Amino acid sequence: MTTIKDIAKAAGVSVTTVSRALNGYSDVNERTRKKIIEISKELNYSPNILARGLVMNKSKTIGLLVSGFNKESIKDNFTFEVLSGINQYAAETDYDLVLFNTNSTKQREKTYAQLCRERRVDGVIVQGIKTDDPYLQEVVESNIPCVLIDIPVQTENVGFVTTDNIAGAKSAVSYLIELGHKNIAMVNGHDLAFVSQERLEGYKRALSEAAGLSFREELVVNGSFEEGKSEAVTFKLLNAFPEVTAIFCASDLMALGSIKAAGKSGRRVPENLSIIGYDDILLSSYVSPRLTTIAQNKQKLGFHAAQQLIEMLEKETAPAHIILETELKIRESTAKIK
Amino acid sequence: MTTIKDIAKAAGVSVTTVSRALNGYSDVNERTRKKIIEISKELNYSPNILARGLVMNKSKTIGLLVSGFNKESIKDNFTFEVLSGINQYAAETDYDLVLFNTNSTKQREKTYAQLCRERRVDGVIVQGIKTDDPYLQEVVESNIPCVLIDIPVQTENVGFVTTDNIAGAKSAVSYLIELGHKNIAMVNGHDLAFVSQERLEGYKRALSEAAGLSFREELVVNGSFEEGKSEAVTFKLLNAFPEVTAIFCASDLMALGSIKAAGKSGRRVPENLSIIGYDDILLSSYVSPRLTTIAQNKQKLGFHAAQQLIEMLEKETAPAHIILETELKIRESTAKIK
DNA sequence: ATGAAAGCGCTAACAG
DNA sequence: CTGTTAGCGCTTTCAT
Numbered sequence: 001m002t003t004i005k006d007i008a009k010a011a012g013v014s015v016t017t018v019s020r021a022l023n024g025y026s027d028v029n030e031r032t033r034k035k036i037i038e039i040s041k042e043l044n045y046s047p048n049i050l051a052r053g054l055v056m057n058k059s060k061t062i063g064l065l066v067s068g069f070n071k072e073s074i075k076d077n078f079t080f081e082v083l084s085g086i087n088q089y090a091a092e093t094d095y096d097l098v099l100f101n102t103n104s105t106k107q108r109e110k111t112y113a114q115l116c117r118e119r120r121v122d123g124v125i126v127q128g129i130k131t132d133d134p135y136l137q138e139v140v141e142s143n144i145p146c147v148l149i150d151i152p153v154q155t156e157n158v159g160f161v162t163t164d165n166i167a168g169a170k171s172a173v174s175y176l177i178e179l180g181h182k183n184i185a186m187v188n189g190h191d192l193a194f195v196s197q198e199r200l201e202g203y204k205r206a207l208s209e210a211a212g213l214s215f216r217e218e219l220v221v222n223g224s225f226e227e228g229k230s231e232a233v234t235f236k237l238l239n240a241f242p243e244v245t246a247i248f249c250a251s252d253l254m255a256l257g258s259i260k261a262a263g264k265s266g267r268r269v270p271e272n273l274s275i276i277g278y279d280d281i282l283l284s285s286y287v288s289p290r291l292t293t294i295a296q297n298k299q300k301l302g303f304h305a306a307q308q309l310i311e312m313l314e315k316e317t318a319p320a321h322i323i324l325e326t327e328l329k330i331r332e333s334t335a336k337i338k
Numbered sequence: 339m340t341t342i343k344d345i346a347k348a349a350g351v352s353v354t355t356v357s358r359a360l361n362g363y364s365d366v367n368e369r370t371r372k373k374i375i376e377i378s379k380e381l382n383y384s385p386n387i388l389a390r391g392l393v394m395n396k397s398k399t400i401g402l403l404v405s406g407f408n409k410e411s412i413k414d415n416f417t418f419e420v421l422s423g424i425n426q427y428a429a430e431t432d433y434d435l436v437l438f439n440t441n442s443t444k445q446r447e448k449t450y451a452q453l454c455r456e457r458r459v460d461g462v463i464v465q466g467i468k469t470d471d472p473y474l475q476e477v478v479e480s481n482i483p484c485v486l487i488d489i490p491v492q493t494e495n496v497g498f499v500t501t502d503n504i505a506g507a508k509s510a511v512s513y514l515i516e517l518g519h520k521n522i523a524m525v526n527g528h529d530l531a532f533v534s535q536e537r538l539e540g541y542k543r544a545l546s547e548a549a550g551l552s553f554r555e556e557l558v559v560n561g562s563f564e565e566g567k568s569e570a571v572t573f574k575l576l577n578a579f580p581e582v583t584a585i586f587c588a589s590d591l592m593a594l595g596s597i598k599a600a601g602k603s604g605r606r607v608p609e610n611l612s613i614i615g616y617d618d619i620l621l622s623s624y625v626s627p628r629l630t631t632i633a634q635n636k637q638k639l640g641f642h643a644a645q646q647l648i649e650m651l652e653k654e655t656a657p658a659h660i661i662l663e664t665e666l667k668i669r670e671s672t673a674k675i676k
Numbered sequence: 677a678t679g680a681a682a683g684c685g686c687t688a689a690c691a692g
Numbered sequence: 693c694t695g696t697t698a699g700c701g702c703t704t705t706c707a708t
Contacts, residue, residue, distance in 0.1 A: 087407045087437060
C-alpha cells in the first residue's frame with residue numbers, strides 16, 4: 001500500500017512537502033506539486049484516513065444510532081427513509097456514515113460515549129430510541145455533537161429535528177370533527193415516545209377547541225406502534241364504546257390494525273367508522289380502503305438532521321431545532337358521519 | 339480523552355503492560371490486570387480504534403456499497419431488508435458497518451479501491467450494482483475481501499450470495515403452465531442485472547420442458563425493474579399480442595405496473611390475465627389482488643453475506659458461493675385459464 | 677519553498 | 693511477568 005513516504009522518495013522530496021502538496025497548501029512550488037500529484041497517481045496512492053484521523057483528532061465519520069433494524073420496522077419503512085435522507089445529504093460531503101452495531105446485550109456492555117469515542121466519530125445522529133433509554137441521558141450529558149430525530153432535547157451540543165406533531169395530530173382530529181364526528185377515540189403509541197405525548201396533546205387541543213366536545217380519557221388506548229397490538233386494543237375499545245365513530249391512530253401501521261379490528265367487530269370503514277393514521281407510509285396508499293393520514297416527510301427528517309450535524313461540525317454553529325410541517329392526506333378511510 | 343498512557347501513569351506500569359492487560363493477554367499478573375482494569379474504568383477509558391487500526395493494519399469495519407438509497411428503492415424495500423440482515427449478523431460481532439457515500443458524481447472521482455483503502459475497511463459487501471458498473475471490475479481485480487449480493491462472481495477473495503433465480507423463475511412459469519396458460523409473456527428487468535439473465539433462463543427452461551410450448555422472443559420485454567416502465571411496456575405488449583393470458587414479471591414492483599396496464603387494456607386480473615411477480619415485497623400481500631409471487635428471503639441474503647465475509651476475514655476461509663432457495667407464494671393474481 | 681523532527685494512541689518484537 | 697523501543701501513516705511546528 002503506497003504511503004506518502006513512498007511518494008516522497010519517488011519525488012525526491014520530504015514527506016512534509018508531499019503532505020502539503022496533496023492537501024492543497026499554498027506554500028509549495030506549483031511544479032513540485034504537479035510532480036507529486038502525478039507520482040501519487042502513478043503509485044495509486046490513497047491517503048490513510050485512520051492515520052489522518054489519529055493526528056487530526058477527527059475521523060470524518062458520523063455515527064448512526066438507530067433502533068429500527070428489525071423485522072417490524074421493515075413494514076413502516078420509517079428508519080430506511082430517514083437513513084436515505086441522511087445518506088442523501090452526507091453523500092455530498094466527505095463524511096461517511098457508520099452504523100453502530102448495538103443490540104440490547106451489547107448496549108449493556110458499552111456506554112454511548114464509549115461507542116462514539118472508540119470509533120472517534122465526529123458526531124452522531126440518533127433515531128428511534130425510547131425516552132427511557134439510558135443512551136438518551138448520555139447523549140445529553142456527553143459533549144459529543146449530536147442531532148436527535150423526533151426527540152425535542154436541545155443542549156450546548158445537541159440539536160434536534162422533528163415534525164410538528166401537535167399541529168399534525170390536531171389537524172387530523174379537527175378534520176374528523178369537521179366530518180361531523182363527536183366520539184373520537186385515539187390509538188396512541190406508547191408513553192416512552194415524545195411523538196406520542198405530542199400527538200396526544202394535539203388530539204386534546206382539537207377536542208377542546210371544538211364546541212361541545214371534551215376529552216375522555218377512556219377513549220385513548222395504547223397500541224405500542226404495532227399493528228397487532230393496535231388491532232387488539234381497538235377491538236376492545238369498539239366493543240366497550242360503541243358510540244365511537246372515528247379513530248385517530250398515532251401511526252399508519254396501527255391504523256391498519258384498527259381497520260382489521262373494525263372488520264372483526266362488524267364495522268365498515270369508512271361507512272361506519274372513520275380511521276385516520278399518521279406517517280403516510282407506503283402501504284397507506286395501497287391498502288383498501290386507502291388510508292387518510294398525516295404525512296410527514298421522513299427523508300427530509302434525515303436530510304436535515306445530517307445537514308444540521310455537519311454544519312455544527314464544520315462551521316461550529318450552535319445546535320438548533322428544526323420543525324418540519326406535516327400534511328393531511330385525505331383518502332378513503334374517512335367519511336362524513338351519517 | 340484518556341489514553342493508555344494515562345492509565346500506565348496512574349497504575350505505575352508501562353503502556354505495554356496496560357495494552358496487554360486490557361487485551362486479555364495471559365502473560366500479565368492477575369493483580370496488575372485487575373488494578374489496570376479498575377483504573378481504566380475510573381478514568382473512563384475507551385480505546386482509540388483508529389490508532390489500533392493503524393498499527394494492526396485492520397479497522398474492524400465492513401464497507402457497504404449499496405446502490406439503493408433513493409426514492410425508488412423505498413418502494414421495494416429490497417436494500418433495506420438486505421441491510422437489516424447484514425446488520426443483524428454484524429451486531430453479534432465486533433465489526434461496524436460503514437456506508438460508503440457514493441453518488442454517481444463521486445464515483446467518477448474515486449475508484450472502488452480508493453474508497454476502501456481510504457477507510458481501511460477490512461472487507462466489503464456490494465449490492466445492487468449493475469453488471470457494467472466499473473466498480474464491479476475493480477472488485478474482481480482488487481485484493482480486498484468482498485462478498486457480492488446477487489452477482490455470481492467468485493475469485494480468490496470474492497464470494498457471493500444469491501438466490502436460485504433460474505429455479506425460482508422456472509417454478510413461476512411452470513405454475514402458470516400448470517394453470518393451463520399457453521401464451522406466457524415475460525416482463526424482465528434489464529440486461530445489466532444477472533438476476534434478469536437468470537430469470538429469463540428459468541422462463542425459457544420452463545417453456546421448453548412443457549409439451550407444445552416454445553420460446554417466443556417477442557413475448558419478452560424489459561421493464562427496467564420500474565413500476566411505471568413496466569406498465570408502459572405491458573400495455574404495448576397486451577395490445578400487440580392479445581393471445582397472452584399470463585405474464586411472469588421479474589419483480590413485484592413491475593408486476594404492480596403490469597396489473598395497472600392490464601386494467602387499462604380492459605383485462606381483469608386474474609380472470610382474464612394471470613400475473614406472477616418476483617421478490618415478495620411487502621406490498622405484494624397488501625395490494626388488490628394480492629400478488630402471487632416467488633419469495634426470496636432478503637434478510638437472509640444480507641445475513642449470509644455478512645457471515646461469509648466475516649468468516650473470510652477471521653478464519654481466512656476461502657470465498658464461497660451461497661445460493662438460497664426461493665418459494666412460490668400463491669395468492670390472488672393468478673388463476674386457471676378459462 | 678522545503679525539510680527535520682516530534683507526536684497522535686496503540687501494538688509488537690525483544691530483552692530482561 | 694514487565695519495560696524499552698520502534699513504528700504504523702499522517703500532520704504540524706519550527707527551522708532553514
